[in-house]
Amino acid sequence: MPEPTSRALPAWSEFQRRMRRYVGGRVEPAWADDVTGDIFLRLLQRQDSLAEARDPLAWTYRVAANVIADHHRRRSVERRTLEQLGAEARAPDPGSNGGDHEALRRDLEACLLPFALELPPKYAEALLLTYFEELSQVEAARRLGLSVSGMKSRVQRARAMLKRQLMDCCDFELDRRGAVIDMRPREAGRDGSAAG
Structure with a gap:
């Protein structure tokens, strides 16, 4: 099978493999599957925008980067919140x-x-x-x-x-x-x- 061009999406199984590898290098291993699932969900929710994208593959990676950034922000807030609640209960x-x-x-x-x-x-x-x-x-x-x-x-x-x-x-x-x-x-x- 020829290598897909940068403007075309690869076959689904290959795309899943690439996306999991991309996410795995950017989030904790325990969260990789959850974040990958969140990315696929967001892509599904925005499939109209994907269809209109000039470079679909680049567009999907921008979406992935945004989901990963959201994950890190949420984890940071969650960590501070629970730590503060615990500290208030103990002090x-x-x-x-x-x-x-x-x-x-x-x-x-x-x-x-x-x-x-x-x-x-x-x-x-x-x-x-x-x-x-x-x-x-x-x-x-x-x-x-x-x-x-x-x-x-x-x-x-x-x-x-x-x-x-x-x-x-x-x-x-x-x-x-x-x-x-x-x-x-x-x-x-x-x-x-x-x-x-």
Whole structure:
């Protein structure tokens, strides 16, 4: 089969392979399939623009680059948001008693637990052990019979999945340093469909 020109799209299987390789070099391995799927979804949603593109292959790679940039922005916001929520739950307010800190922690756990339980079981278990039962990652790895690096990877992936759920559910307002200053539920349902 002749090599496609720069102005033509390659065969679908070859295009998938190229796109996965392109994405794999730009995002964490754990997210490569998700981001590749997001790219294909965006291409499908914008197929009219693709049909009108002067250079379809270049256009698809611009779309891919935009999806990858969106992924990195979202991951950065998610990371800061969850880290701040965790820090607020762990750090008592100066001048308050320990009861306020515990009440905040219980409220936060009650809010996050339903989201955590919706994760695939191995990721839910990782969060339950390390955040809700407050085991160290070393202790959690020992309990589950995993290597410490395997446990760290699982916790990191679980946190990322939880952050994504939070970002899908709520709109967060951030200050200049990226700290959460307000949060509002989105108007859409949990499945992304418009409310009402």
